[in-house]
Amino acid sequence: MRKKIVRKRTVSIRKPKKKASVFSAKGIRLSIAAFFLLVLIGIGYHYRNGIAYYFSFKSDKILKEEAEAKRISDVRNFQVLEKSDxxxxxxxxxxxxxxxxxxxxxxxxxxxxxxxxxxxxxxxxxxxxxxxxxxxxxxxxxxxxxxxxxxxxxxxxxxxxxxxxxxxxxxxxxxxxxxxxxxxxxxxxxxxxxxxxxxxxxxxxxxxxxxxxxxxxxxxxxxxxxxxxxxxxxxxxxxxxxxxxxxxxxxxxxxxxxxxxxxxxxxxxxxxxxxxxxxxxxxxxxx
Structure with missing residues (x-):
């Protein structure tokens, strides 16, 4: 009489996924990107007048007041000259x-x-x-x-x-x-x-x-x-x-x-x- 062979099933246990850490490589990259974005926003805000003048995005009122002035190619030059009145x-x-x-x-x-x-x-x-x-x-x-x-x-x-x-x-x-x-x-x-x-x-x-x-x-x-x-x-x-x-x-x-x-x-x-x-x-x- 043959013995009945019972095969055991191997059960794979999945390890729980680790939560993303702010100190992970991806988290660090995101933090650096956020920092540089804030720096760019800060620079843009500081030089908003010069940038606006350069691209002619000022309001109609300001544009009328400065109609005789031409664009200044270098935003920093405009900033310096403006402060040296x-x-x-x-x-x-x-x-x-x-x-x-x-x-x-x-x-x-x-x-x-x-x-x-x-x-x-x-x-x-x-x-x-x-x-x-x-x-x-x-x-x-x-x-x-x-x-x-x-x-x-x-x-x-x-x-x-x-x-x-x-x-x-x-x-x-x-x-x-x-x-x-x-x-x-x-x-x-x-x-x-x-x-x-x-x-x-x-x-x-x-x-x-x-x-x-x-x-x-x-x-x-x-x-x-x-x-x-x-x-x-x-x-x-x-x-x-x-x-x-x-x-x-x-x-x-x-x-x-x-x-x-x-x-x-x-x-x-x-x-x-x-x-x-x-x-x-x-x-x-x-x-």
């Missing part, structure tokens, strides 16, 4: 702008008058800007307050650089003080030697023109190397940071953008704000 606006140019049609250089975006211009005159110990003479005369003819600057090369003799600038630039009544442009660190000398060279250039130029020069540099360079030791000089500072919207109280001039469009100039051009109005700007010119 009453301050004098100007440019800085060199041979890189080509042949400027000075008779057309009058306003920024057909709204903001251009009162002054810094013009590169010399580079290092042996090079004159190819367009300096043309720009220097053109700015004067266009009745703009003009200033000349020297691009300093840290690894070249400072006195020779000062002599080249002095031979090239003749300042007249109503011109701005001479400017020293320092942006690079030396490759074959110490910082102390660099600072000594800068002081020699500044003293030689001041002795010749009988006026204290202005120093141009970037904000970080200013904070790290010049702020303390050159505190008796006035500064023209470059800072294009998206979040900076006002000129610092310690700065004489602020170069806030390198991407602006101006009639009479092909391509982009730098724009600067003077820490005061036009009358105050005239006060610091050469007598």
């Amino acid at each position: 009453g301050k004098s606006i100007g440019l800085d140019v060199s041979e890189y702008q080509g042949k400027i049609q000075w008779s057309y250089v009058d306003t920024l975006e057909n709204k903001y008058p251009l009162d002054f211009v810094f013009i590169r005159a010399t580079v290092g110990k042996d090079r004159k800007d190819l367009q300096f003479k043309r720009n220097w005369l053109g700015a004067k003819k266009n009745k703009m307050i003009r200033g000349a600057y020297h691009y300093y090369r840290p690894n070249e003799n400072s006195i020779e650089q000062a002599e080249l600038f002095i031979k090239t630039v003749t300042l007249q009544k109503g011109d701005l003080p001479p400017i020293l442009d320092i942006e690079k660190l030396p490759k074959n000398q110490s910082l102390d030697s660099l600072k000594l060279g800068l002081k020699r250039w500044l003293k030689a130029v001041e002795l010749h023109y009988k006026v204290k020069p202005i120093i141009y540099t970037g904000e970080k360079y200013y904070d790290d190397f010049l702020k303390d030791e050159f505190s008796d000089y006035l500064f023209w500072i470059a800072n294009y940071n998206f979040y900076r919207e006002k000129i610092d109280s310690d700065w004489l001039f602020w170069q806030f953008t390198e991407k602006a469009a101006v009639p009479g100039i092909k391509g982009n051009v730098d724009v600067n704000i003077y820490n005061g109005d036009l009358e105050q700007l005239r006060f610091i010119t050469v007598e």
Whole structure:
């Protein structure tokens, strides 16, 4: 007699699904996405006026009030200019702008008058800007307050650089003080030697023109190397940071953008704000 074989059924026990944790990979991704969304919303709210102006989404009432104003391509530029109402606006140019049609250089975006211009005159110990003479005369003819600057090369003799600038630039009544442009660190000398060279250039130029020069540099360079030791000089500072919207109280001039469009100039051009109005700007010119 055969025995009856009874087969046992295997019962699979399903494990309960784990609840999604906020600390899971998916939860972390969602949290990061939410954070960045909030940041974008915050930025959009902060710059709502500039964005609205750029895309012409303002109400009919505001559009009528600003009918004569054109769009400003850079939202940040509009934000900065809006917050600098009453301050004098100007440019800085060199041979890189080509042949400027000075008779057309009058306003920024057909709204903001251009009162002054810094013009590169010399580079290092042996090079004159190819367009300096043309720009220097053109700015004067266009009745703009003009200033000349020297691009300093840290690894070249400072006195020779000062002599080249002095031979090239003749300042007249109503011109701005001479400017020293320092942006690079030396490759074959110490910082102390660099600072000594800068002081020699500044003293030689001041002795010749009988006026204290202005120093141009970037904000970080200013904070790290010049702020303390050159505190008796006035500064023209470059800072294009998206979040900076006002000129610092310690700065004489602020170069806030390198991407602006101006009639009479092909391509982009730098724009600067003077820490005061036009009358105050005239006060610091050469007598």
